[in-house]
Amino acid sequence: MHGVMLLRVISLLTLILLLAAHGNAFRTPSETNGYGEVTDDSNMEHHMIRERVKRRSRNCSIDPSIPDPSLFGLEKMRYWAEEVMTRSLHRIKVTLGGKPSADKGDKVEVKAGPWPRGIIPYKFNSTLTRNQKKGVKNVLRTIKAFTCLKFVAYMNKKRQTANERFCLRHSRYVVFSEITTRVNKVQYRKKRPVNPDLELSHSRYYQIKALSQANECYGCKKCKRLKINCENHGYLTLVNGRCACVCPSGLDPSTGCRSVFTSAMTEKEFYPSGSYALPLVNSLADCPNKEFDKRRIQLYIDPNSRYMAKSNQTLELFYCVHTRGGEPRIKWPLGSYCIFRTSQRCPRAGFRRFRTVYKYDASNTEAKPLFFCCKRTGFAVDEMVLPFKFSFTLIQNTRGRCRPVKGMYHERKQIPYQVEIKTEVEGKNNSLYTLKHRKKTVNLCSYRPAFTDCGGVFDLNRRSSSYSVHYSNDRDIVQCTWLFNATETEYSRLVLDIENVAIEHVSDMRKCTQYSRHVNELEVRYQQVGEPGISVCGTSFPKSIMSQNSTLLLRLITVGRQWANFTATVRAIEPEDMCYSMKDNGRTYVGDVNFTRDFEPCLPWSEMTHCPVHMFKLGIFHTVLDGNKCRNPNEEIKVRPWCYTEKKDCKWNYCDVCLNGRAFDTRLDCYKTDSVVDCPIYGCAKTCSHVLPKKETNRRIGRITCGRPTDTFVGTEPIADSLPPNIFYVGEAIMYGCKSQSTLRHARFCLTNGQWSPMGSICFDDTAYCTDMWFRCPELIKKHPSFCRIFREMTSFMCRFTCGECEKKTKPQCVVKRGGRLAVLRKKQGLAVGDRVCRGTSVYYRCRLTRSARYLPDSGNEVRACLASGKWSGSQLTCRNVCPRLWKYNPENRMCYKKFNIRLNHFKASRKCSTFKKAQLISLKSRDEWRFIQDFKDGDQIWIGLVRLLKVTNDDPGWFWSPDKSRPRFANWHSGHPFPKSTDKRCVVMGSRGWWRSVQCENNTYRFVCQTPVRRK
Structure with a gap:
């Protein structure tokens, strides 16, 4: 419950508390699963509680201004529960703003306001297990540490409610019940991220920020005295009881997040006060500062013990005892670590006491105890704030990775014991010791200061529209941050071009990937500066990156003397220089670009009816969906034009319709592609740049206008108030109304081609009812004959005739x-x-x-x-x-396929296929065939018919399809493949994600797929 489970909970908990903070008193029905629900009892128990409150204190009476669900009745509670479950984010905002519901005839206004005094009573449902309750409490401790909210148990042992004890003047509380969700769990096979720009990580920065602002933590008594504005996505709140700015990683809270975090920002450093001790890795290590005294403890080993070390008979532990100084206001941060206890009590920071008895043999009666203060709170990715100018060490309390400390590099180390350790623990069990190679070890987290005096905050505008970053590593540990702001307008964007990069990646993974964390990396945060971005490492990153808003953050982290050099340019793009309107996120774009920013071909919108967005769905700007062109019909969710790239999983990606990024190659054989005929832009966009559409500067959004429309529709006329000018710019609209029904309205938008968006009649009277509201209805029924029966909303509203x-x-x-x-x-x-x-x-x-x-x-x-x-x-x-029977037909290439689940080497698999008439191992000669096999093989690794028998040369790589001996014109190699220096016979296996890897033919066994041509007539 300390990792993935907690972070699945926090997003749902955030929504519950946000709704509750705005006055929504609702109760979810018992048959509905939810992790939390704001409850206000309306039964006899609720009545008795209210009576006790009135009797105990006059000042603790129920506030009549707070909505009481008993006044609404059961019908209203069910209504609000349904509204929260079904409404979009936009509709929830409207509801929380107190505006009348557009779906109901009656007007129900909801009073907005935070939780009184920031106190939230809560209790657990009886269905929760002990570990689930422990995980929820961990989340609540994290929220408490970074907000002004306080979570208290609803009922104590004396049967007094928190509403009574704290005089809250209301009877609401939060109930946590069971939930099971697989949202964003990509470790499950075939699960894909919801958004290609959002990494599925353990970040919760903006969720905690929303909770803090919704409950007005910036206006508490402690923050009113602090006159500081938190900029660059930072926010003012209570951090461990002290008012401070919370900033994205790399920014300094003491300056209001206006500058990067450097070591020069803090002149004096203080550790938390109290009596405790920190371990040392070895005898040569020094204590952090003068507040500590270096000491040691010597543990003797029985010479006759079978656990004795061969060279030493003693074991020495060095540690630093905190004896003087310290700052009483500084508390130990949330984390999972232990320190040595030197007195009867642990520091007041949520520690638990543990006592471990050291014994070198079971028969020994003498023992030396070691006393610990341990805590396990927060999340693994949260940065702890501790003095960072000198090295120190903490004892790890989990078996995962060490918790990071701001401005420092952490490294996991172990102290092996050559003797038997038997533990006697006070309280609950701990994870101080692990068994490795039949020897017990203590895990330590060693922290070393990093060089942070680099980077900066840079503003880009029309006068200074670009900035170049040049970095060459000459330090041992580096943490540099560059923050760029496009300050001209809120619709300005930033584009990052990395010209040269050479960052040695040191990771457990086999390759450098953009969605994996590495020891040495350049992190690019282009979605939100508070969310983790993509990793840049290795020696190549050819693609350009466009920010999703007006900010972009670069964060370089290197360890050791590995090579880490890069050169990058960040340039600002103003809204007038784009080819679509930034105000509507490209909703009115109707250009001809039909490939993504990674140059993947787009799929036709008419074939994606099983996906959330398609051309037969109402409620979106579906009238612009044409062919396989990039569009943005749901501008409230997507931030620019996009398209689908995979039919099975509805995978989509954004498009660079204005061609602001660079063309790049990802295939190794692009030099062999035909420069005139059939030049594939996917994988070879730079080589095939002559087939890309040209960037037309005269089609910038500031130069495109629409005249006053002259076409007419049955029973429909434009509203006079919406026609003041004679020239309309892209994104501007004209409202149309029905002559016989004045309440009906419909908007027509000026598109990027200088034309108005299509429209039909919007009237429902006798003169115009039996007409089509969309001129493409006759065309759609020819392409999709069943759409009238399947999509009933489209049928009854748009294509009635x-x-x-x-x-x-x-x-x-x-x-x-x-x-x-x-x-x-x-x-x-x-x-x-x-x-x-x-x-x-x-x-x-x-x-x-x-x-x-x-x-x-x-x-x-x-x-x-x-x-x-x-x-x-x-x-x-x-x-x-x-x-043949049990074979699958592919109408695209008119071939039949059959998958065999037995594992054979490449030679035996090819011979097995040859036992069928005209059958052979599959040959993937186009991307369409590759997609078909990728869906057909169901995530397994399979042999394909690509082999190499000759030695590789620069002129002839030696790969061919067996048995027709044809050279491959299509390839989908994995990074680092094929191996150029190998001289033995190599075969190719297609991985679970479709990448190709060259392996030895005889020593590996995989499943395989055979293909045979269709039978002749």
């Missing part, structure tokens, strides 16, 4: 026809040959089913729709036997 929602008895009508060769009507639709159906009706056909043969569509359409002309869409379905 085409889908036959009105005037059903009038002509035209269609007659149901027979299927083609080996094709029949589906039985469950209730139609027979010769029946008459009205327009918009879809008829389904299928191939015949037999046990001996596999019949698949050969030509025609499986679904046909009755058009407004009285004819059928598409053509007649015909089927034929194309694949």
